[in-house]
Amino acid sequence: xxxxxxxxxxxxxxxxxxxxxxxxxxxxxxxxxxxxxxxxxxxxxxxxxxxxxxxxxxxxxxxxxxxxxxxxxxxxxxxxxxxxxxxxxxxxxxxxxxxxxxxxxxxxxxxxxxxxxxxxx
Amino acid sequence: xxxxxxxxxxxxxxxxxxxxxxxxxxxxxxxxxxxxxxxxxxxxxxxxxxxxxxxxxxxxxxxxxxxxxxxxxxxxxxxxxxxxxxxxxxxxxxxxxxxxxxxxxxxxxxxxxxxxxxxxxxxxxxxxxxxxx
Numbered sequence: 001x002x003x004x005x006x007x008x009x010x011x012x013x014x015x016x017x018x019x020x021x022x023x024x025x026x027x028x029x030x031x032x033x034x035x036x037x038x039x040x041x042x043x044x045x046x047x048x049x050x051x052x053x054x055x056x057x058x059x060x061x062x063x064x065x066x067x068x069x070x071x072x073x074x075x076x077x078x079x080x081x082x083x084x085x086x087x088x089x090x091x092x093x094x095x096x097x098x099x100x101x102x103x104x105x106x107x108x109x110x111x112x113x114x115x116x117x118x119x120x121x
Numbered sequence: 122x123x124x125x126x127x128x129x130x131x132x133x134x135x136x137x138x139x140x141x142x143x144x145x146x147x148x149x150x151x152x153x154x155x156x157x158x159x160x161x162x163x164x165x166x167x168x169x170x171x172x173x174x175x176x177x178x179x180x181x182x183x184x185x186x187x188x189x190x191x192x193x194x195x196x197x198x199x200x201x202x203x204x205x206x207x208x209x210x211x212x213x214x215x216x217x218x219x220x221x222x223x224x225x226x227x228x229x230x231x232x233x234x235x236x237x238x239x240x241x242x243x244x245x246x247x248x249x250x251x252x253x254x
Contacts, residue, residue, distance in 0.1 A: 020157045027161045034171045041175060045182040085156045086219065088141050094163060094212060101170050101208035108177040108201035112194045115181070119191060 024085075025076030032068035035100065039065050042107050049111065057107040064100050142216065148223030159218045166211030169237070173204035180248075188251040196244065203240060207233075 043058025045051075071093060079085060150156075177200035180193055187193060210233055217229050 016154075018154060020154050024157045024161055027164045031164045031168055031171075034168045034175075038171050038174050038178070041178040041182070045178055048182070079157070083153070084150055085153050085160065086141070086145060090160070091141060091145075094160070094215065097167055098208050098212040101167060101174065102205045104171075104174050105177070105201045105205035105208070108174060108181065108204075109198060112177070112181050112197035112201065116191060116194045116198075119194075 021076045021079035024079060025072045025074075027072075028075055029069050029072035031097075032065045032072060035061055035068060036065040038104050042104060045111060046107070051111065051114075054107045054111060057103055061100060061104055064096075068097070144216070144220050144223070148220075149225065151219075151222035155222055156219065159215055159222070162218075163211050163215040166214065166233075167208060170204045170207035170211060173200045173207060177201040177204060187248070192251065196248070199244070203237075207237070 039058050039061035041058075042061060043055055046054030046056075046058050075090070075093075078087075177197040180187060180200070181197035184193070188196075214229075214231060214233070221228050
């Protein structure tokens with residue numbers, strides 16, 4: 001089944017009774033908040049330990065959190081019009097998000113392994 | 122392309138980054154609600170990965186009295202690796218689900234749930250032992 005088509009009388013998109021576009025856009029927005037928490041934690045731990053790379057990763061995640069929050073509402077609006085939800089830009093957004101989480105993990109590993117190395121080497 | 126059955130999205134942007142994965146042109150587009158549910162499931166797994174990451178940074182940096190430093194660092198390494206693995210698994214699972222739906226096959230089985238249940242239980246047990254003793 002594809003998306004319900006345009007309403008003939010009003011030419012406005014018919015409202016999905018399952019509110020799929022809203023739920024998906026909101027899922028992006030609340031994920032942005034979790035990215036924000038991690039960005040603050042990583043930026044702060046980079047700043048306190050004067051680790052430039054970790055601080056930069058934290059601020060990059062901060063910017064990404066803001067972008068994701070905006071993307072959430074953009075996605076909602078697109079989905080209200082598009083028939084096919086998986087688009088080149090939506091796949092790119094998911095790949096970028098995956099890469100961002102791996103970047104954050106890299107920053108955390110860098111701090112933890114660095115601390116272990118100082119102690120044992 | 123003129124396979125009218127596949128109903129696939131016509132890539133308007135030829136740049137490499139913005140091209141659809143090749144499997145996205147195979148099979149039949151699933152019910153759009155299923156695709157969106159799949160996308161939200163991906164995001165839920167990403168939030169789980171981010172929770173692991175927050176645990177890693179939090180234990181390592183902001184809980185100095187929790188355990189001897191090497192133990193804290195070790196737990197942080199495990200949690201950070203778990204977060205990265207979960208993020209990758211989230212994307213792979215989304216892609217596999219999408220492919221299965223396009224091919225009208227059953228969704229692939231995942232052992233991720235049992236694995237993170239056991240992993241989180243072990244870490245929680247270890248940390249509570251450290252708090253008690």
